[in-house]
Every structure is written in C-alpha cells, then in structure tokens.
Amino acid sequence: MRFERLSGVAASAMLLASLGQSALADDMTTVRFGVDPYTTGSQIWVAQDMGFFEDQGIDAQITTFATGVEAIDSMIVGRADLAVGLDFPTVTRATNGRLTVLAGIFRANPGWHKLVVADEIKSAADLAGKKIGIATGTLEHLVTVKYLEANGLSQDDVELVGFTSLVELVASLKSGRIDASFVWADGTDKSIEDGEHYVLVDDSAAGLSSSAYITGLTSFVEENPEAVVAVLEAMDAASAYITENPEEAAAIIASHTRAPEDAVLRLLGYNTFKLALTEYERTGFEAISAFAADTMNADISFDTVVVPDYLMQVSPDAVQLGE
Template sequence: MGQSIMHRSIRGTASLLAALLAGAGILAGCGAQTGATTAAQAAAAAGPTTEAKKAAPLKLKIADINTNPNFRVAASQGFFAKHGIDAEIVTFATPAEGINSLFIKQTDVAFGADFPILNAVSKGEYSIIASTGIYDDQSAAQWRLLVGPGVKKAEDLKGKKLSNFRGTFVSYLWDKYLAEHNVSLKDVNVIGQGGFDEAYVALKKGEVDAVWLAGSTLLDKFLAIEGVHQLTDMSQTRVRVGSSIIVPNTLLKEHPAEAAELLKAVEEAAQYIKSHPDETAELLYKEVKQPKDAVLKDLPYTVWTVGFAKEAIDSFNKQKAYMVENGIIKEDFDLKTKISLDAVKKALPDRVTYQP
C-alpha cells in the first residue's frame, strides 16, 4: 500500500468532545391563585413557548471563512435572529481550521469539504446534519493548480515543492492528480501550510513551486507573481468533493428544534444571495474586504443548496475509503452513525432525497 500525502504531511488533531454553549433557560412566573400556579407548572413541563424562544435566542458561534457568503448573509439580514439563533461569526483561514475549532469548544457549528468533516467525525462526538452541495464540473473548475515558471506539464513536478494545506481535501487532490500523471510521491517534496496567505508568500519566494487554490481574488493575486501561471484545474481530474455542515452531538440532543431553525436560516440566506448578488458583494466587501467584482464572479459557486442527496453519501464513502486505506482515519467506523438528518428533514423535507 502506497503512502499518501495526507499520511506523510498531516498531523492528527487530538480527539475531544465538543459541548454546546448552555441553552436559554425559561422562567415561568407563578400566579397568586392555585389555578395559575398549576398552569405555570404545566407550561414549564411542556417546554419553552415560541415567545420565550424569541425572547432568549440560542447563542451559537459559527466557524466561517472570508469567501463564504452564506453565514454572513444569514447573520446580517436577520435570518438567524428570525429563527431564534444569536449567531457570532468566527473567521478562520480555511474551513478545516474552523472544523478543528469544534474540538476545543471555540465554535458550535462548522462547515467544510468531505475530508476534514470525515476526519472530525472519526475522532469525536460530532454529526453531519446537511450537505451544502456537491462539486459538478463547473464548480470543480474553480480549483486551479498554479505553478512556477519551471513547470509546463504535470511531469515537471518531479523534484518540486508542493504546497499542501493541512487537514484539507487538497491532500487527497494532490494524491489523485499525481497518480493520474504517473508521478510518485517519492519524487516530490510536500510542504504543509496553514492557509493561502502562507502559500502566497512561499510561492513568491520560490519556497514552493505549485499551489491549488480557489476564488477569483486569490487567483488574481497569485497570477500577479512573476512567472506564475495556471497548469490545470480540478475539473480535469477525477476528483469531485462535497461540502457539509457539522455540529457537536450535544447540539442535536439538547436543541434539536434550533438545529432545524439554523438550517432554515441558512436556506433563506442562500435564496437572498441568489436574488441580491450586489448587496451580498457589498456585505463581503464591508465585513471582510473581499473585492466586489470577485465576489460576484464566485457567487454561482459559493451559494449553498442545503439538503442531502445520494451524491453526498457517495462522495463521503469514496473519500472515507481512501482515508482508511492510507491510515488517515486510524479506526474505521460506520458512516451512517455520523449522519443525522432529522434537522434538515424538518427544515427542508423536499431536499432530502436519500437516507443513508
């Protein structure tokens, strides 16, 4: 069995159980008469009322990245608040970093590609609650391989230094791409990096020779480096991945209704983005300084379709098999036990077309 890039370059994250922030408590007032007291006790036993939920929304810290519009729109346009969620957006360099933040209870909700999602659920008590989409050929084409002046074809990567973002699916992409072009891992030097800023500096200094990246802003920035050019894109490979939302099991156990409301808010944000692209671009420029023209170019590929289809489970199974085979996942597990679709079934029943 060959040794994968992930096995060689990714350091495992210690498994910790993530707990959700304490939910809102409901205080039931007592009347002066016995009947009033009994009614209050009955109401308390029945659980929070709709009005009480609105008065005390559930506080959630949500892991995000600068180029994802879905969570920011849900927060800024009041969709989270409408659905009883007091959301705080916490920004990371990559979705994988956001997922890792669940381990130390820094956040309560995260999203990312199949690889970091599978890595997380294999190590702790977390569940995949919905898919946000699967890459088709057009979406896959947004991931480009940029290389330095000494690389004209895939075979030229022999002896070169390759940028690899730790904990992300880029490791899987490198493995598959190199194998398709008969380039051995023994013939390349994989450089683990934490994000695109680090990769940019390294490519500019000649410390790496090739970088996978996505997004119009990054593409323009990297192509401005002298001699750097695009070699190919992911649509020219056999790699297709999905993206999903992950939460601690404690959230589903303690706040199942709010988990569904969270997904409703994200879906409303997605619909807003589709009908208000200019406003969305303005928001991302205002909050995280993303150039408006770049946001508009990328919106068709960054807006989510929340649900769960057979393509999602197929993508998970393919990457899980790879990760187990290459020792990335140390102990195999039943994927079905890590997928909980109750929230998305309640929020968007028509979008759940496959039950694993």
C-alpha cells in the same frame, strides 16, 4: 392634569412594549455559531441580516474565527453549538461521535484551486521527479494527490513538500523552492505575476466532489432538535436569497467579512448554494474519509456522522441517499 394623564398613557405603552419584547426574547432560542472570515458563512450572515433566524425563533450569536478549522474546533472546546466549514476539516474532525453533520450547505464549483507550475512544465507527465508544494492535511493536499492519480502518477513519482499556509506556498513557488502547487484565491495572481509561472489546470482535473457543511455539537443537537430544524429552515431561506439576489447578498456578507463586495460576489460564483444530502455529498465525503484513514489514521464514514433526519423535516427532496 392632561400632561400627567398623557404621561401615564405613554408609560403604560412603554411598559407593554417592554413586556412584549421580553416575551419575544423568552420565545427565542440562543444558538452560538462559529464561522470563518470568508464566504463559508454566507448563509449564516444572510439569515441574520434578513431576519430569517428571527422568523424561526433563533437568537443567533455569531463568532468569527480565523479559519474554518478553528470555527469547527470551537464546538469541541465549548465555544459554539453549530459551525459551518468546508468538507475537509469537517470530515477530519467528525470523530468519536462528538460532532453531527446536519446538511451540505453548498457545493463548490470547479476552479477554486489552480495548479501553478514553472514555465518548463507543459503537462502532468512533466511533474515526475519535481517538487510539488502542498498545504499538508487540507483539501488542497487531497486535490494534489487525486490530480496525480488521475494522470497516472503516484506520490512516489514526485516530491511532496509540506507547508502550513497559502503565503508559504506562493513564496516557495516564486523562490524556486518548489516547481508546482495548487494555490487559490489571490495566491493565484501572486504566483504568476513574475512571468515565470503559469496556470496549467484547475482542480476540476482532480475529479473531486466538494461541499461545505453545517455541523453541530452532538450533545447540543440531541438536546435541541427543534432549534436545529429551525436553523436549517433559516439557512434554506438564505440559500434561496443568495441565489436570487447575489449582489445584495454580497453586500451583506462583505459587511461582516470586511472583504470588498466585488471580491465576495466573485467568490460566491464558485459555489452553488443549496441545502442537500445526496450521493454527491456522500462521494466527496467518502473520498476525504479514505484519505484521512490513510494519512491520519482517522476512522470516519458518511453514514456514522451524517444525520439526515433534521434536513428531511425541512426539505424532504433535499435528501436523496441510497441504501
């Protein structure tokens, strides 16, 4: 009898626990996130593993895509509700009201892109008449154009050669097909390992303000405003965690991206993690939208696609926009 009584108590406890978990699940809002396999999704992974999403009642369903561009596109085709991405793909895809930009999530510190040139090129002036590789339609493309402009060169003064990947840019530098190109990540070391190329400058010489954003499918955002605010609350907490605990954050991010912790830690150093919508974000956004208008016939403006209301509810001081 004692065993039967204990068994009954245990069964009741299990039933109560199950009911509690069910009630908790009912209180959670499912949000599908799209991220890339690098560090753009840092706050998403940290918010997930540190319980910040759960604390805000968010059941985060995270899908990793091959690139940030694909992560953003996943919203358009119905595979994600929210996505994080760098400014260039975010701006160029936020057309026709399909997407709503919710907040800047980090600012990219100068130095990510490095201008690798052949040894005989000693200054920007020497680029006149040379072949310069670009990753067509990307931030690297814009960095190149802005660097030329900053040094008194137009696109007509050089020959821009378009490519679709970093691998192609590096291979073309080493083969001599092009004379110079802004490259990034491990492409920098690979480009100069032959001893016939070197880094002339980094992207700080282009004078751009660069950020990453969290963007939502407009229909999801309008139908789930409370969930959007909850997501931003969790990401705000994750931003603080990354800033205060970079090594621990790198370990979390590396476990999801399969990148070495030391490499992730180094990449985190290129960014300042903080949710914000200020004139800094507006300036960078508008530079890209002007470029997109010239090269892609895309009509986009900061004020028509960025909605600061949600971030205002999380951190009013993070929104500093003039009229």
